[in-house]
Amino acid sequence: MEKTAVLIFDAAQRSALAATRALGKRKDIIVYTTDSTESALAGCSRYTTKYLQGPDPSADTAEFLKWVNSTVRKYEIDFLLPVTEVTSRTLVEHRDSLPPCKLPFSDFKTLLDLSNKTALTQLAQRLNVPVPFSQYCESPADIDWQQVTFPCVLKPALSKVLVNNQWLETQVHIVDTQQQMEELLNHKEYLLHYPFMVQQYIDGQGAGIFCYYQNGEAKAFFAHKRLREKPPSGGVSVLSESAPVNPLMKQHAKALLDNVNWHGAAMVEFKVASDGTPYLMEINTRLWGSLQLSIDAGVNFPALLFDGEYQQVTPLAGFTEGVQLRWLLGDLDNLYLQLKDSKSSWGQKLAAIGQFLKPNFSNRKHEVNRLDDMGPFWFELKHYR
Known part of the structure; x- marks a missing residue:
């Protein structure tokens, strides 16, 4: 062959x-x-x-x-x-x-439009997808301070900007005071010279819908929930579990990706407020960190991306819920940070140790250390700090 x-x-x-x-x-x-x-x-x-x-x-x-x-x-x-x-x-x-x-991607303009948080937020507003209240600014001079309430979010339009053949990395900032905001606006190059938004802060839980599209047609959806993260307050998932796809978030994700005739994989990120409203945060037009979990649960996104370039792909009906994925060394970092936290009680620290050591043989898989392919784990362990 x-x-x-x-x-x-x-x-x-x-x-x-x-x-x-x-x-x-x-x-x-x-x-x-x-x-x-x-x-x-x-x-x-x-x-x-x-x-x-x-x-x-x-x-x-x-x-x-x-x-x-x-x-x-x-x-x-x-x-x-x-x-x-x-x-x-x-x-x-x-x-x-x-x-x-x-x-396996759409054309560059479509890719850039979805990656551009300002353009995406404006598209979402046109499609009645919930977004935080937003001011669109080309420079700090465009801010209407009378409409700013704290805390708020300073969100650059692009997470990375190409400047003189090199990439400038930007950052989203949660801002608590006007003084803090003015300092950021005066010292961050990507806020001084490139478009950004001043957004309402949404207090809620992050959630995402993972999608595969073939030439504008939805073929697969996947979702998971984060059980532990690094740092523990919120960050990279170190223990996650496949979960049902939220129908409302799926509807919003579909509205956005259908509109641009998307092709390829995408992760549509939301923040779910206390009243249950999912507010759109961004769309990542690439594969994501916990990709292995979707594969283990039955949605093989890399295979879909490959096959979709050569033949018509059959839509997937669903996946196995309750499958867990553990990034062992990341989870070890999570435990270390919890034990190091001076605000945690001894009871909380002992509970964290117990959760880390608690086995789960029925539905948990490890992300890096796999018996049929241990080379990556030895490499990761060698470089672990």
Whole structure:
């Protein structure tokens, strides 16, 4: 059988490892992985045929694209799968300059419009998808201070901005006072010179809908809930569980992605207020950190992305709920932070230890350490700090 060569980028990411395992197990695919370091997480997987060190796209776009061109030709790559925003935006923007190969994304304008939080919020308002009250600003001079209530959120339109062939990373800020807000506006380059929003702060729980679309048609949805995060107050998921898809959030996600005729994977993020209203936060037009959980639960997004470039994909009816995914070293970090927290009582710390040690053999899987592919875990353990 002739195999299709796939190049998976951003091999340091756990999502790249999940994609490598999902595609590398197939008999019709040969997987190459790449990142800018000498070795990387997904590059240590037994399902990687060869790890290739390349230039960092965030450091030099031109050099990165030159390397991709030569690599695609040398290894006869037919399918490219980036998993971070910088790599995916770079490849999609310069798709026409690459040798012919599959790239499972919509066109660059659509990608940018969904990634641009200002444009997305305005689209949501037109489609009656709930969003926080927002002021749209090209510069700090555009702020109407009479409409600002604290706490509020300073949200740059783009999470990353390309400036002089290099990427400037922005940050969302929750602001409690006018003085704090003025200091940020005066010192953060991405607030001084690039568009941003001043948004109403929504006090609630984060939630997301994970989607796959093929040429404007919804084919798969997935959802999970976070059981533990790093840091414990909220951050990266270290223990998560597949959960039912919220019908209202699915309706809003569908309205947005249908409108732009989306193609590929997307994560639509909401914050659910105390009254149950899901407010749109952003859309990530790439694969996500807990990708392995969806694969374990029966929604193999990397396979959908691959197959969707070559044939019509059958819509998935559902997935297994209650499947858990644990990132062991991330969970260890969570425990350490709880034990270190001076505000936690001894009772709370003992409870945290008990939860960490409590086994779950029936429906829990580990994200990195898997018996059939332990190379990535030894790599992660070696570099653990």
